[in-house]
Amino acid sequence: MESVKLPANETLSRWVCQGAPLLIGVGIVGAFGLHLSFGLPFARLAFPIAVLVGIQMLFFIGMYGARKRYQRTGDLRTAALVLPAYGLCIVLAGMHYAGQLGIVGATTFDDDYVGFSVFMGVVTCIVVGVFSFVKPKPQSSR
Secondary structure (H helix, E strand, O other): OOOOOOOOOOOHHHHHHHHHHHHHHHHHHHHHHHHHHHOOOHHHHHHHHHHHHHHHHHHHHHHHHHHHHHHHHOOOHHHHHHHHHHHHHHHHHHHHHHHHOOOOOOOHHHHHHHHHHHHHHHHHHHHHHHHHHOOOOOOOOO
């Protein structure tokens, strides 16, 4: 693996300013999609969409740190921890709110959250373990 050089102007504030509008836009499109598909009022969708966008923003910021670490060390383990943690959180929150809004059966979250959490934990451990053995190639002079 070759270390990737980020532009010198790649700062956390620039990262957030570029990503936040996209994530908020995804939330707005998602709210319109749920409104049109299931007839849910926007007032009931506001809090769940805000929580889901908040989770996305939190992990988006976390990926900035993982990207910086990869740039310095070539180590993908940080990203291998952040990405599945994001997946776990967003899916569990999505299942919770889908049940709460009546999109899926009320017991969907209760039936699936333990199994999904265990699955994500096992997959995360395997991926981090694999990346522990993958060493970046030394950079050659060009």
